[in-house]
Amino acid sequence: MAGATSSVVPALVICWLSLVILLHRCRICGAVDRERTLAMIKPDGLSGNYTDKIKEAILESGFDIVQETVVLLDAERASLFYAEHAERSFFDSLVKYMTSGPVHAMVLERHDAITHWRALIGPTDARKAKASHPNSIRAMCGLDSEKNCVHGSDSLQSAAREISFFFRDAKSETVEHDEL
Numbered sequence: 001m002a003g004a005t006s007s008v009v010p011a012l013v014i015c016w017l018s019l020v021i022l023l024h025r026c027r028i029c030g031a032v033d034r035e036r037t038l039a040m041i042k043p044d045g046l047s048g049n050y051t052d053k054i055k056e057a058i059l060e061s062g063f064d065i066v067q068e069t070v071v072l073l074d075a076e077r078a079s080l081f082y083a084e085h086a087e088r089s090f091f092d093s094l095v096k097y098m099t100s101g102p103v104h105a106m107v108l109e110r111h112d113a114i115t116h117w118r119a120l121i122g123p124t125d126a127r128k129a130k131a132s133h134p135n136s137i138r139a140m141c142g143l144d145s146e147k148n149c150v151h152g153s154d155s156l157q158s159a160a161r162e163i164s165f166f167f168r169d170a171k172s173e174t175v176e177h178d179e180l
Contacts, residue, residue, distance in 0.1 A: 035113040036066065038162035040151040043101030046070075050141040050149060051104055057137060058108060061120050067167055068106040073099050081165055090146065097146055105166040114159055117152045124148060 041054055058065060073081070078098040085091050108117055122129035122136025125145040129138040142148035153159035 034109050034111055035156070035159075036107055036109045036163060037113040037117050037153045037159045038151070038166065039106045039108050039117055040162075040166075041104040041106075042147070042149055042151060043097065043103060044143065044147045045141055045149040046104055047101055048141055048149075053140065054137055054150065055106075057120060057140075058106070061110075061116060063108040063110045063113065063117070066107040066109045068104065069166060070102050070104050071166065072102045075099055081162070094146060107163055107167060114153055114156065118154065121150050121152050 039058065041051055045051065045054060055065065075095055078095045079086070079091075082091065082094055082098070085094060110116060120137060122133035122138040124138075126138040126142025126148045127144055129136045129142060129148075133139055137150050138148045140149075142150075153162050
């Protein structure tokens with residue numbers, strides 16, 4: 001029995017060390033603490049043929065595109081998505097704009113995804129983005145504070161709500177990145 005125990009201990013130590021090394025590597029590459037956010041290319045981004053440029057900027061910035069879909073929102077769905085702005089003066093104009101053409105919704109993933117995506121898209125007002133963040137997506141293709149080409153979640157709670165808004169049933173409503 002003593003011989004069996006002595007051969008098991010080195011095997012357990014090797015397994016334990018392998019696990020520690022694997023977990024350490026995952027922390028280094030960020031796989032352990034990756035976050036998801038919703039990115040949406042708005043109708044002006046699609047009609048202006050900016051989709052490929054935007055996706056290229058996303059991938060070059062270290063994001064993975066986990067899921068994506070193109071959707072034409074009706075007034076009810078656009079109103080629901082932007083419900084937090086329902087009492088604001090620009091709400092009706094926003095709904096009209098968001099239903100003027102399809103949108104391209106994507107789930108992005110990387111370490112600190114929300115912060116990095118918001119930095120990549122730049123200020124809400126594309127006119128300000130052109131002056132203060134000339135390399136941002138909104139500077140590249142936005143026009144003003146409404147027609148600013150892209151949307152990005154502003155918090156973990158918003159990201160969870162917005163991702164589920166577009167990707168409730170991942171099998172029927174989304175296209176996996178590998179299939180594109």
